[in-house]
Amino acid sequence: MKQSAIILLFIFILGTPNVFSQPAHTQTARQIVAQIQAHITCPWSRETVDTFKTGNPDDSVTGIAVCMFADMKTLQKAVASHCNLVIVHEPTFYSHLDKTDALQNDPVFQKKIEYINKHKLIIFRFHDHIHSTSPDGIYVGMIEKLGWKANQTDQSMLLFKFEEQTLSDFAKKLQEKLKGSQLRIIGDPNMRFTNVALAVGAPGSASHIKLLNNGFTEVLVAGEGSEWETYEYVLDASMLGMKKAAIFTGHISSEEAGMEYCASWLKTFISNIPIVYLENGPSFQPVQKQ
Numbered sequence: 282m283k284q285s286a287i288i289l290l291f292i293f294i295l296g297t298p299n300v301f302s303q304p305a306h307t308q309t310a311r312q313i314v315a316q317i318q319a320h321i322t323c324p325w326s327r328e329t330v331d332t333f334k335t336g337n338p339d340d341s342v343t344g345i346a347v348c349m350f351a352d353m354k355t356l357q358k359a360v361a362s363h364c365n366l367v368i369v370h371e372p373t374f375y376s377h378l379d380k381t382d383a384l385q386n387d388p389v390f391q392k393k394i395e396y397i398n399k400h401k402l403i404i405f406r407f408h409d410h411i412h413s414t415s416p417d418g419i420y421v422g423m424i425e426k427l428g429w430k431a432n433q434t435d436q437s438m439l440l441f442k443f444e445e446q447t448l449s450d451f452a453k454k455l456q457e458k459l460k461g462s463q464l465r466i467i468g469d470p471n472m473r474f475t476n477v478a479l480a481v482g483a484p485g486s487a488s489h490i491k492l493l494n495n496g497f498t499e500v501l502v503a504g505e506g507s508e509w510e511t512y513e514y515v516l517d518a519s520m521l522g523m524k525k526a527a528i529f530t531g532h533i534s535s536e537e538a539g540m541e542y543c544a545s546w547l548k549t550f551i552s553n554i555p556i557v558y559l560e561n562g563p564s565f566q567p568v569q570k571q
Contacts, residue, residue, distance in 0.1 A: 307341045307342075308341065308342055308551075308554060309338065309339050309340060309341055309342065310333070310336070310337075310338045310339070310340060310342055310366045310403045310405065311338040311339055313342055313345065313366060313551065313554075314333075314338070314405060316550055316551060317407065317410075317547070318410075320546075320550050321410050321411075321413070321414040322414045322415045323410060323413040323414050323415070325410065326409060326410070326413075329409045329410070330372075330377060330378060330379070330406055330408055330409060331405075331406050331407055331408055331409050331410050332405070332406060333403065333404070333405050334351075334373050334374070334379050334404040334405070334406060335373070335394070335397045335398075335402060335403065335404045336365070336366075336397070336401060336402055336403030336404060337401070337403065338403060338405075340365065340401065340403060342365060342366045342403075342554055343363050343364065343365050343366075343554075343555075344359075344362060344363045344364035344365065344366070344554065344555040344556070344557065345364055345366045345367075345368060345544075345547065345551070345554060345555070345556045345557070346358070346359035346362060346364035346366070346367045346368070346557050346558075346559050347367075347368045347369075347540055347541075347543050347544040347547065347556065347557070347558050347559065348367065348368075348369055348370075348540060348558070348559040348560070348561055349369065349370050349371055349533050349536060349537045349540050349561045350369060350370075350371050350373075350533070350561050351367050351369045351373040351404050352561065353393060353396070354561075355367075355559050355561055356393075356396060356397065356400075356402060358559050359402065359559065360400050360402070362555075362557050362559075363555070364555070364557060365400070365401055365402055365403055366402075366403045366405065367402055367403065367404045367405070368405050368406075368407050368543070368547075369404060369405070369406055369407070370406070370407060370408055370411070370419070370536060370539070370540050370543075371406075371408065371532075372406070373404050373406070374390065374393075379406070381394075407543065411539070411543060416438065417438060418539055418542055418543055418546060419481055419482070419536050419539030419540070419542075419543075420438040420479070420481060420539065421438070421539065421542050422538040422539035422540065422541055422542030422543070423479070423481055423535065423536065423538045423539055424438060424479075425538065425542065426458060426538035426541075427455075427458050427538075428458070429441050429479075432477075434497075438479070439478055439479055439480070439492065440476070440477070440478055440479075440497055440498070441476075441477045441478075441479065442475055442476055442477075443475055443476075443477060444475070445473050445474070445475050446473065446474070447470065447471050447472065447473055448466065448468055448469065448470050448471070448472045448474065448500065448526050448528075449470035449471065451474075451477075451500065451528075452464055452466050452470075452528055455502070455528060455530070459530055459534045461534070461562055461563045462530050462531050462534035462563055463531065463563065463565055463567065464528055464529065464530055465512075465528070465529040466526070466527075466528050466529075467512060467515045467516055467519065467526060467527045467528075467529075468500075468515060468516075468519045468525060468526025468527060469519055469526065472499075472519075472524060472526055474499035474500050474524065474526070475499070476497050476498055476499045476500070477498070477499070477500045477501075477502055478492040478493070478495070478497070478498040478500070478501050478502070479502050479503075480492055480501060480502070480503040480504065481503075481504050481535040481536045481539070482504045482505075482532060482535060482536050483504055483505045483506065483532055485506070486506055486507060486510030486511045486514070489501060489503055489506055489510075489511040489514075489527075490511065490514055493514070493515070493518070493525055493527075498525075499524050499525065499526065500525075500526045500527065500528065501515070501525075501526070501527040501528070502527075502528050502530065502535075503527060503528070503529050503530070503535065504529070504530060504531065504532045504534070504535030504536060505529060505531060505532045505535070506529065511527065512527075512529075515527040531563060531564075531565070533561055533562070533563060533564060534563065537560065537561060540558065541558045541560075543558075544556055544557070544558035545558075
């Protein structure tokens with residue numbers, strides 16, 4: 282009787298490999314995203330770019346890499362870090378919706394997707410909801426990096442008041458915070474001001490101009506914008522003698538610290554799976570002096 286019981290137990294163990302062969306902490310990419318959905322403060326939208334872009338969401342996650350862009354250098358870093366889930370803020374395939382139909386014969390796309398498939402990388406975009414949750418995770422990370430928390434005028438994370446200073450001096454301090462960024466400054470470098478508005482990423486010229494005309498903003502610090510729109514608007518305002526200026530940091534520099542914060546935030550509710558933040562850094566290379 283005892284021998285039969287032992288045999289039955291042995292068969293039971295062999296017949297249930299999922300229970301005994303996988304660590305208890307193993308999670309799929311889909312389960313990780315479900316945890317993200319449970320920890321944001323906003324409803325999950327049906328119409329969103331926050332979707333899986335590559336890979337099998339039901340594969341087990343060996344590690345999570347968090348970054349701004351899933352460019353080739355960053356994907357290689359993710360593989361080297363044994364991370365098969367890559368959580369990105371911006372598109373992977375060169376358009377907002379990551380449409381790839383027209384890219385099927387494109388050599389760059391072909392090489393990139395070949396690398397992604399070879400290493401079974403699961404790419405998930407986290408854009409709309411990290412902005413929509415409260416507080417906006419991208420702004421939280423950027424304000425922390427810039428050291429502007431004490432300068433906030435309200436809870437919007439858009440408006441800041443500083444000691445009076447010149448545009449030139451302010452830009453130098455900003456450059457120190459955003460090392461590697463190539464700032465574009467529009468306006469009188471000697472203009473003195475106290476009031477600043479922050480617009481990360483690329484919300485569009487209408488949003489930029491609205492901030493500049495809110496009765497508070499003297500200097501707009503923004504990620505990127507069309508040169509024929511916000512750039513020209515601020516330039517005209519400055520040349521007309523108005524107390525207006527803008528500093529464009531570049532898209533990556535204006536949001537990347539938000540994804541660094543995202544990696545830290547994920548660690549507060551995802552345990553036993555390595556999470557690493559991978560810095561993209563500026564896309565542009567400075568001209569080398571002879």
